[in-house]
Amino acid sequence: MSLSLARRPLVSYLIRNVSVLGGDPTDLVVRDGLIGGTPTGDEEVIDGTGLIALPGLVDLHTHLREPGREDAETVLTGSRAAALGGFTAVCAMANTTPVADTAGVVEQVWRLGREAGLVDVQPIGAVTVGLAGEQLAELGAMAESAARVRVFSDDGMCVHDPRLMRRALEYVKAFDGVIAQHAEEPRLTQGAQMHEGEVSARLGLTGWPSVAEEAIIARDVLLAEHTGARLHVCHVSTAGSVDIIRQAKARGVRVTAEVTPHHLLLTDEKAGGYDPVYKVNPPLRTQSDVDALRQGLTDGVIDIVATDHAPHAGHDKDCEWAYARPGMLGLETALGIVFSVLGPDWELIADRMSRTPARIAGLAEHGHTPADGAPATFTLFDPQARITVDPGALASLSSNTPYAGMELPGRVVATFLRGVRTAFDGKASQ
Template structure:
């Protein structure tokens, strides 16, 4: 049990002194959090007036940043709300999340993105940055109000029709040209829809054996190849959502060598799980893009370490029970991810703290333009950080998660690492592994 002592519990913004913590795995030091920033670092800091957190054995990371979260509100509050999703994020060590636009109504206007942004501020658990839709209603027919969303209080900088591909190349080009004016980003769900009609899982040996219609890897790779050429032609920023195949890695590698302004993400589940999971016909393993082969998983891991894949993003996709506890063919695709992402990365990469900080905090914050996030704890830096116990191991119990949904693919798995505390601008959102509010 971590000890939290001292300080004035009635103070509006008490200072916190974290004793003997290893910042991004370095030698133990003390961190004094006060006034929303890291006020001091060093050994033997004065604890007068501060609540003391015993950081012995813990690692401090810059607060995690998720570039791909589905919070479902407005419209599907039975699956998730901004508040419940924010709590799940904080418990997972996140201090900022980017909320995807496939809500109901779709976040394709300034009014809807501002609603999501305000709900995030009211919850006060993480910074919720809305992602705006690229096209009206995600229909892929005409551009949404990109400029109005960019100029709104939410200051939207990333736009995505995630869940749907912007399949029309002319429309994709126009979107890239439009956001270039304010250095925005188009985040593409890379899926050629004419190649995935009726698809149920990855196209390969397992799909053939199970008799399920396959989702071919080339459906992803073809769109990425097209879009990097468009981004190069326009000179705009492209982000590829949930990369899942070895072939996509090679397309991305080539594009980066050419200097294309492209970044890409991989999900924790695509780094750990394979299409063999579909043998159980358990719809919890149905996801888009689908789980791929062991060879794809290996290529994705190598690309993440190398930096060809820039970040890890959860694609946290909560679903109500009736949308998952049904026949495979009728189940909605998607998995929970916020509360388990760091543990999966520790399982996959080991305790490579600088790499984890780069892929889960610094780079996603930079892509999203979240200047207060993704910064290692140091004097004067906003106190957005998380404390991890790397020695802990936990067995995932869906009933203990903060999300309103239960569709985690890791149920029953024992994974390394435990989030002990999360701080947002110096105020705790999680203490001793429990949400503060």
């Protein structure tokens, strides 16, 4: 059982010769939860030569499965995976059992996160009761709860009723909340198994058209424009979606968007072997979509990278493609994949994986550049290292990673949350 941060003794650290966001080597002193001060000689010394100091990563889209599916993941095991991946905060999606659609359930998840004490676990509340898309959930009660929920999503299910979506946007506008939409027109995806295109035709699998995503995004940016509320688009996956969001931002619509690491790297060609580890929602798309997503992330049309970490128990993945649950692990491999895509643009990585997701989620203690006076909430990353992904060595309870056996660049060396070292040299703190 992990000790909560409040029960852990604070150790002072001196990190020597570390590069903050690619700058000249410097020394960082970590004391009393903050960065700064003069070394006194009682610090634990960490050799930071060759390491990059980044603000602690923030994931706006994580599935921790607890309560209800503790056979796939728990808040504790997901927190370990997050800390090892360089994250200091994760936003836990609402599709648990029971659904996080009441103040009681979101507070339960929030408290479990505090007990784990490895990352800040910020619950996301459901938009509708039971994710059924028929009645608004207790948005106000969740916002006023101890968890202080500010982001709401029926992820896994689309809020497909435009009238209900409008009401949700209007409701959260009162406290500057965000509706995070899973953009999928369900009438266009019935029976769909993968991206609709040449590969689906060759494999004989029912296709999932790009327009199913794009139609909902187009509708919702108009609703956000009409209401003046904040809309966030989950796991954007098509070039057409990028174009719609670009046009909406040009008009001043309050819309943000995310892309997952797997949609930045993998294509629908991976489905060729019918391996269900590559089954995901939304599906892997074409190389032209991947190229558009990368460009959108670089130029700011897509605001953030979010993992959509979706652990599944073995029996939910080790089966025929048609019966397998969609989803992939993401927390422990995200930074390496983004680094492989963006290269050593540390400012851009910090913005897309820390500062902006922290701002969208309202996590004021996160997203700060490691510097004197800042919270000691940061990550040390070795860009010269290489890791080979071993599913059996991951901290998650599940092993459904699409990167098994793949060599990824870079390695998270350490993660600090308010001065507490939550992961170091491949091990999460106990």
